[in-house]
Structures are given as C-alpha cells and as structure tokens.
Amino acid sequence: MPITKTILSDWSALVPVLPGEGPRTQALYDAIRQLIETGAVPPGAKLPPTRDLAARLHMSRLAAVAAFERLIADGFVTARVGAGTFVSDEVPLISVRLPADEPVARAAMPLPGTLGVATADERTLKIFRTLLSRHLARPSPEHFHYGDPKGGAALREAIASYLRTARGVRCQSGQVLVTTGTQQGLDLFVRSMLKPGEGAWIEDPCYPSARAAFEGNGIRLQGVPVDAEGLDPDLGITLMPDARAVYVTPSHQFPLGVAMTMRRRLALIEWARRNDAWIVEDDYDSEFRYAGPPLTAMQGLDASSRVVYLGTFSKVLLPGLRIGYAVLPDEVMAKVVALRVRTDRFPSTLAEAALTDFIREGHLAAHLRRARCHMAAARDALVAGLKGASGLTVTIPEQGLHLLAELGSSCKDTELVEVALAAGLGVRALSSMAVSQPPRQGLVIGFAGFSPEALFRAASAFRVALDQRSGS
The missing domain is CATH 3.40.640.10 (Type I PLP-dependent aspartate aminotransferase-like (Major domain))
Known part of the structure; x- marks a missing residue:
C-alpha cells in the first residue's frame, strides 16, 4: 500500500489487529513503531487522528492517545498544534529480513484473493x-x-x-x-x-x-x-x-x-x-x-x-x-x-x-474470451472454498473480478482480515470503505490473476480457521 502525506484511510492492512485483551497501548505503540522503523510509514507521513484509529481498531481513545504520547516522547513522531501528528523527519530504520530459504522475488507476490491483480495469461x-x-x-x-x-x-x-x-x-x-x-x-x-x-x-x-x-x-x-x-x-x-x-x-x-x-x-x-x-x-x-x-x-x-x-x-x-x-x-x-x-x-x-x-x-477480443472463462472458473473455486464458512454470507457476482462476503453482526471485518492473511488469503475490510454512514461489515475478495486451485486452497484454509475460531 503506497503511503502519502495524507491520512491513511485503511490501517487494517498496516497495523496488526490488536489482541482482545492485554496492554492495548503497548501493542499499538509497538505496531506503529515497527512501521516507522521499517520505512513502511515514511518521514513526514501524517498519522490518523487518535479518535479515528481507536474506532477502526476497536480500542479506547485513551489507549490510543497514550500510545501516541509514548511515540512523541521517544522521538518517533511529532505533534503540530492544529495540524496533527507526523512521523519525525529523522528516525532510525531497520532492515526487514526474510527467512533464509525465502527467495527475494516472492516477498512481493500477492496472496490469492488480493484485489487489483492482472488477468493477462x-x-x-x-x-x-x-x-x-x-x-x-x-x-x-x-x-x-x-x-x-x-x-x-x-x-x-x-x-x-x-x-x-x-x-x-x-x-x-x-x-x-x-x-x-x-x-x-x-x-x-x-x-x-x-x-x-x-x-x-x-x-x-x-x-x-x-x-x-x-x-x-x-x-x-x-x-x-x-x-x-x-x-x-x-x-x-x-x-x-x-x-x-x-x-x-x-x-x-x-x-x-x-x-x-x-x-x-x-x-x-x-x-x-x-x-x-x-x-x-x-x-x-x-x-x-x-x-x-x-x-x-x-x-x-x-x-x-x-x-x-x-x-x-x-x-x-x-x-x-x-x-x-x-x-x-x-x-x-x-x-x-x-x-x-x-x-x-x-x-x-x-x-x-x-x-x-x-x-x-x-x-484484445480473443484475450477477453479466454479471460472471462478463466475468471468464471476462479470465481467458482473461491466460492467453493468459502462455502459453509462460519459467519460469512457470500454473494456470487455475475460481473467483475471480486466478490463480497458479508458478516454477521457479531463479527468485525478488521479482525477477520488478519485471520485471512494468516490462512494465506488476501482480503480487504468492507468497513474501511465507508464514507458517511455507519460502516457495514464484510470482506472484499478478488479472484483475478490466480489459479482456481490456489484460490480454493486459500479460501478453504480461511474457512477452517473461521470454523476453529467460532468453536473456540
């Protein structure tokens, strides 16, 4: 996700979902500090207001304010009166190490389900x-x-x-x-x-x-x-x-x-x-x-x-x-x-x-004929892998390159984003796309650019993780 000097609208893809219990201030401090130290959030970037961030991560605003105060005290961010909180111009950077057996090229490979992937064969x-x-x-x-x-x-x-x-x-x-x-x-x-x-x-x-x-x-x-x-x-x-x-x-x-x-x-x-x-x-x-x-x-x-x-x-x-x-x-x-x-x-x-x-x-016409057939098969494989998943209601699209899985009222989509990522499925939180109305809960999942087999495996692993989470 590109970082600009505007307020980031969807931190669910950057800040790990915080645990339901435990030191929430410490967890948020550690997560934002890691993003700054690894360069994921660059110098000068504006952090979201504590009120917005607390609402997205379902934590108290006091805990978010305390985390920001620690980041300011440690020199990672600066507060500007009337403007907001910004990453400091000079912060220590640390390199991100890949496992020894992980090829460098694979680090950028998107997970099955990620939106915006190519259809070209x-x-x-x-x-x-x-x-x-x-x-x-x-x-x-x-x-x-x-x-x-x-x-x-x-x-x-x-x-x-x-x-x-x-x-x-x-x-x-x-x-x-x-x-x-x-x-x-x-x-x-x-x-x-x-x-x-x-x-x-x-x-x-x-x-x-x-x-x-x-x-x-x-x-x-x-x-x-x-x-x-x-x-x-x-x-x-x-x-x-x-x-x-x-x-x-x-x-x-x-x-x-x-x-x-x-x-x-x-x-x-x-x-x-x-x-x-x-x-x-x-x-x-x-x-x-x-x-x-x-x-x-x-x-x-x-x-x-x-x-x-x-x-x-x-x-x-x-x-x-x-x-x-x-x-x-x-x-x-x-x-x-x-x-x-x-x-x-x-x-x-x-x-x-x-x-x-x-x-x-x-x-182009020949490519589209092939691509439509492949996308339909990929969509069907994704739907099959998600079928019966606890708490998900999947809408099968007649058009496009993504589907929507809506959640029950007891589920938070920002929490399930991390469950999906751990299972190897790339998803986006529907709530992050709300504008003026109370956010709806759901997951937006793409199926372009991936084989039906890869989508089915990732979706099935996510379904199993959801079932285990529901039964725990």
Whole structure:
C-alpha cells in the first residue's frame, strides 16, 4: 500500500489487529513503531487522528492517545498544534529480513484473493512482447518527439471504436483522452472542473482511491448509501442539495457489486442536466460479465453531455501497462488537456503503439474470451472454498473480478482480515470503505490473476480457521 502525506484511510492492512485483551497501548505503540522503523510509514507521513484509529481498531481513545504520547516522547513522531501528528523527519530504520530459504522475488507476490491483480495469461503476454519488439525493431518517428497530450490518434480511434461497439458509448476519437489509469483521469477532472470547497456525492461504501482524489483536492464529499438499485439521487439531493458532481460505478458498484437500475440512471442524468452538474462514471471492470452481455454504459444514455466516462486496461490486461482512458465532453476536454500539458505532457508512445496493434488485430477480443472463462472458473473455486464458512454470507457476482462476503453482526471485518492473511488469503475490510454512514461489515475478495486451485486452497484454509475460531 503506497503511503502519502495524507491520512491513511485503511490501517487494517498496516497495523496488526490488536489482541482482545492485554496492554492495548503497548501493542499499538509497538505496531506503529515497527512501521516507522521499517520505512513502511515514511518521514513526514501524517498519522490518523487518535479518535479515528481507536474506532477502526476497536480500542479506547485513551489507549490510543497514550500510545501516541509514548511515540512523541521517544522521538518517533511529532505533534503540530492544529495540524496533527507526523512521523519525525529523522528516525532510525531497520532492515526487514526474510527467512533464509525465502527467495527475494516472492516477498512481493500477492496472496490469492488480493484485489487489483492482472488477468493477462501467458499467451497474451507473448503476443504483447512480440508487438513491443516490432515497434522497437522498427521505431516510427512518433517515438522521437513529444506527442499529443490527448494520446496518439491511432490508439484513441481504436479505443473509441471499441467503446462504441462493446459498451454503447457515444464518442469519437477526439473525445478520448489516454491516461495512465482511471485515477489520473479522475484527478484531472476534479482539478479542472471543481473548486475547493464545492460538494460532491460518492457511493457509500466507495472505492477508496476515488474518495482520496476528491478529498485531496479540497472537495466536500457526501456519502450516499448504496442499496439494491445503486446510488439513490433523491437521497443525494436530501443529504447534499448543492453537489456539483457525483462519482458512481453503475455497472458493477465497488465494492458491493450491485448494478444501478435504469430508473436510477435516468434520474441521475436528469439531476445533472437540471443542475449543470457532472456525473463521473467509472466503468472499471465491465468487460467481465458472466451472464449475458455487458450492461450499456450510462454515458450512452446521456444526451446532455454531463457524463465523464472513465475506463482502464489495468483490469483487462495488467496494471503495469499503465494505460487508461477518459471520454470527455468538449467543455471538459479543453480544460483537462491544458492541465495535462502542465503536469504529464503526453502518454508513452511505445506502449500506445503496441496496444493499438493488440486491439486492431483482434488480440484484445480473443484475450477477453479466454479471460472471462478463466475468471468464471476462479470465481467458482473461491466460492467453493468459502462455502459453509462460519459467519460469512457470500454473494456470487455475475460481473467483475471480486466478490463480497458479508458478516454477521457479531463479527468485525478488521479482525477477520488478519485471520485471512494468516490462512494465506488476501482480503480487504468492507468497513474501511465507508464514507458517511455507519460502516457495514464484510470482506472484499478478488479472484483475478490466480489459479482456481490456489484460490480454493486459500479460501478453504480461511474457512477452517473461521470454523476453529467460532468453536473456540
């Protein structure tokens, strides 16, 4: 998990779950000190407020305050009046030693179930290597001078053609901006079209990185609860009537997995038209639908040009490719491109050229057919491994690359994160994705990038651990 100088939103992945009994202050002090000494939390990083940290770790605030006071006394952190608590600029660092028989390369391997892992198989990688070699062997002039800040014309045309056919998006190549992923597209939009202090709605629970993009640019966020029909615009109006934008994942809500109904989509578009507001549609994994064709994008329903459409090849191929796209109304495109020129200049022409050929020559369509079959088998293996697990209610998704396991009222998802990690299963706590409403308890588990066998083994080990925990 990258560390920035903002408050970390999910410390369940960094701070070990504290024991139910014993010296809570000492345990928290030791955990944070270890993160600082190993460099996991770098100098200058801002620690969460003691109130938030105590709530996430289910401990008293007094215990959290006592731990922070010890860290301050020992010189690991400093308190700044009115600003918060920060890691000191100079702290001793210690190296993290791996077991003697543990290869260094394996230290970074994600556990089965970890979100955001690639779908590309060996056949796809081989084809992409060939395409890259082709352009390196006979490089075109475009690689030797500064390019178009929108991205190369050939790739933008290939993306526009693909979106018109596969997603029902209404666009031409001139409306497409090539980005380094949806996060950059979202950040460029927020910085270009919204002013600090303005309000926006976001789904609750939400995609944490989207929340960071808004809050990091000074936008007031209002979480709007997601139900079986998706985000409710009428409720959003009640909670924040002056919102200037809304961020949604309507085809497959992250993290709950529901699809926004047509009546809600049309109501949201009408709200945006009537209020001169913006809809940011993040269509992050729509290619992976296992029952029928993908749902039509909301952007294709919008006749008033109020929808900003974001997509990525990170889920379709691999995150390391670092190519995404945004389909932007003309008013938005002009401002976004002006900002892009100042900050990022233009995308990688070499990666663009290989991806353009990959799409045009039919490799992307073939890859998606193979990947959907593999993802369906991986999903089913994960579900089979979790079947009957004590305290879990698993929703089997018809789309996407993750599933949700909801918990009973007596369970805390942040505690089960550590149980899962010990069993070899990578999960995220649903409660860490809450915005304004009381957090729901659940586990978000991915199944992309892992073999069905590995997922079944890890899920089965987690199920056994849960059963043992329940019986103890």
